[in-house]
Amino acid sequence: MTRFLWLFNIWFIPALGQAEEPVDSCEKWTLLKTKTKKEVVLALRHRSGRSVIVTSMEEDLRSDLSRFLSLTCNDIDGDGYAEAIVQFYSGGAHCCWDYSIYFARPDGNDIAHLSLDVSGRPIEGWRDLDGDGKKEALTHDDRWDNFDGMSHAASPFPPKILCLGKTRFIDCTSRFPEILLKASQEFEDELIRLDDFNERAWGATIGLFHVWSRLGNEPEGWRRIKQICPPCEVALKQDEQKIRQRLAE
Numbered sequence: 381m382t383r384f385l386w387l388f389n390i391w392f393i394p395a396l397g398q399a400e401e402p403v404d405s406c407e408k409w410t411l412l413k414t415k416t417k418k419e420v421v422l423a424l425r426h427r428s429g430r431s432v433i434v435t436s437m438e439e440d441l442r443s444d445l446s447r448f449l450s451l452t453c454n455d456i457d458g459d460g461y462a463e464a465i466v467q468f469y470s471g472g473a474h475c476c477w478d479y480s481i482y483f484a485r486p487d488g489n490d491i492a493h494l495s496l497d498v499s500g501r502p503i504e505g506w507r508d509l510d511g512d513g514k515k516e517a518l519t520h521d522d523r524w525d526n527f528d529g530m531s532h533a534a535s536p537f538p539p540k541i542l543c544l545g546k547t548r549f550i551d552c553t554s555r556f557p558e559i560l561l562k563a564s565q566e567f568e569d570e571l572i573r574l575d576d577f578n579e580r581a582w583g584a585t586i587g588l589f590h591v592w593s594r595l596g597n598e599p600e601g602w603r604r605i606k607q608i609c610p611p612c613e614v615a616l617k618q619d620e621q622k623i624r625q626r627l628a629e
């Protein structure tokens with residue numbers, strides 16, 4: 381396990397009390413809830429008996445916990461031991477997902493924690509894309525959702541890859557051009573299929589520009605947009621400043 385994680389040790393407790401109820405489990409980890417008079421406390425327990433508090437919430441707001449919380453196990457850092465991945469879902473129509481990832485030594489000591497805020501889109505999978513032994517999180521970029529009044533349905537969601545860095549997860553999408561090129565093809569296909577300038581074409585235009593910006597070749601993005609949809613290129617020029625600002629966020 382990487383050295384940095386010991387910086388993130390959080391309060392661990394031997395047990396939470398007598399009213400514990402399992403919510404979910406995988407491999408060496410179990411998610412437990414404990415009801416008190418005012419709230420529900422969620423804790424994650426390692427098979428060794430070590431526990432950490434994950435969160436607490438008002439019971440009446442989260443009576444059906446399984447809708448909002450899930451636990452999966454995956455060896456993200458490649459040390460041979462599965463991490464616990466706790467997914468929180470806010471319950472909104474199109475968002476929001478947050479992830480807490482818990483690492484532990486094989487004996488359950490030194491439980492450490494990293495947060496992964498992907499907000500508007502869930503993590504769709506974990507894969508070691510570059511063969512370095514660590515798994516990357518595959519998700520989508522939600523920065524264009526409802527951009528400048530655009531409907532959610534028309535908003536583009538380009539691919540986003542998150543890599544486990546030394547102290548946090550970092551956006552490393554540009555390191556995987558094959559994934560961006562596949563997305564480029566999909567946005568281009570959408571523009572060809574629509575064959576008109578409408579809201580969906582505008583969304584695909586922004587998506588295509590985003591992808592080629594991440595590929596470090598914006599001129600190629602402009603060229604493809606102009607070739608497929610000349611009015612899309614005109615619209616992009618008009619809103620270029622706003623789009624660049626959002627890209628830089």
Ligand SMILES: [Ca+2]
Pocket residue numbers: 454455456457458459460461462463
């Ligand atoms: Ca591991």
Ligand SMILES: [Ca+2]
Pocket residue numbers: 507508509510511512513514515516
């Ligand atoms: Ca990797």
